Amino acid sequence: MTNTAHSLRTQGLGVRFGAFQAVGDVNLSLEPGARQALIGPNGAGKTTLINLLTGVLKPTSGSIHMGGLDITRLPGDKRARMGLARTFQINTLFPSLTPLLSVVLAISEREGLGATWWRPLKGCTAVFDEAHALLGTLKLDSLADVPVAELAYGKQRLLEIALALAAKPRILLLDEPAAGVPEDESGELFEAIAALPRDISVLFIEHDMKLVFRFARRISVLVGGRILTEGTPSEIGADPRVREVYLGSSHLHHHPHDQHA
Numbered sequence: 576m577t578n579t580a581h582s583l584r585t586q587g588l589g590v591r592f593g594a595f596q597a598v599g600d601v602n603l604s605l606e607p608g609a610r611q612a613l614i615g616p617n618g619a620g621k622t623t624l625i626n627l628l629t630g631v632l633k634p635t636s637g638s639i640h641m642g643g644l645d646i647t648r649l650p651g652d653k654r655a656r657m658g659l660a661r662t663f664q665i666n667t668l669f670p671s672l673t674p675l676l677s678v679v680l681a682i683s684e685r686e687g688l689g690a691t692w693w694r695p696l697k698g699c700t701a702v703f704d705e706a707h708a709l710l711g712t713l714k715l716d717s718l719a720d721v722p723v724a725e726l727a728y729g730k731q732r733l734l735e736i737a738l739a740l741a742a743k744p745r746i747l748l749l750d751e752p753a754a755g756v757p758e759d760e761s762g763e764l765f766e767a768i769a770a771l772p773r774d775i776s777v778l779f780i781e782h783d784m785k786l787v788f789r790f791a792r793r794i795s796v797l798v799g800g801r802i803l804t805e806g807t808p809s810e811i812g813a814d815p816r817v818r819e820v821y822l823g824s825s826h827l828h829h830h831p832h833d834q835h836a
């Protein structure tokens with residue numbers, strides 16, 4: 576396969592903090608339209624790897640290619656402009672804003688309208704229309720005018736995804752999108768992720784194996800900063816090495832009927 580067959584690809588990617596190799600020799604590829612999970616025990620280096628991909632951290636070895644271009648040395652804002660977006664484990668929303676205005680702000684930022692977006696309101700119809708459409712994509716349209724602080728937590732996490740989508744990314748990196756979300760809401764959240772436009776590649780970190788096996792089409796397993804293995808949910812569920820890593824936590828049961836959302 577050529578470079579351009581992948582949305583994102585790393586080769587021998589690694590970072591050390593002093594003598595500690597947090598991530599090492601990672602060859603990861605994300606295909607166009609991917610719904611790929613990055614799993615691994617606590618401290619495996621998952622967030623560090625995402626930070627390398629987004630440019631928050633500089634690698635000490637290896638390279639990162641996006642759509643065939645070497646982005647290893649590009650700063651994070653340039654990567655974002657090229658179509659790489661992310662969300663964080665923690666809630667990053669403004670509690671007093673409404674979902675509609677939050678998304679309008681994010682679209683305005685993409686369009687370089689900056690802090691002046693609110694002035695020529697008439698000229699901003701297109702921005703508001705796009706914001707409504709985006710909220711509709713994540714089934715948040717009926718909550719467009721409810722202050723963020725009053726939204727269920729699962730809806731807030733969906734709004735964070737909406738804000739990331741406002742940048743019109745080709746690749747979306749989600750760091751534990753369901754963190755802190757009650758179990759009855761997390762399925763709905765992942766259904767929305769699964770239903771995102773097909774041209775967006777998604778890589779998500781998730782600890783809940785039920786969600787991983789239900790919604791990921793591929794799974795990469797990171798252990799001690801290295802990719803232990805990578806494959807389909809059936810392959811990963813049947814891999815004794817993966818079972819060993821998760822030994823003691825009985826939740827790595829493979830449910831074939833849950834595989835494809």
Ligand SMILES: Nc1ncnc2c1ncn2[C@@H]1O[C@H](COP(=O)(O)OP(=O)(O)OP(=O)(O)O)[C@@H](O)[C@H]1O
Nearest residue numbers: 592595597598615616617618619620621622623624
């Ligand atoms: N800036 C840093 N300096 C030194 N060590 C770091 C730094 N950032 C992360 N680490 C270490 O790197 C390792 C990987 O951390 P990371 O947060 O990436 O793991 P993770 O797989 O995301 O864990 P979790 O599932 O608990 O979120 C940990 O041992 C962490 O302490």
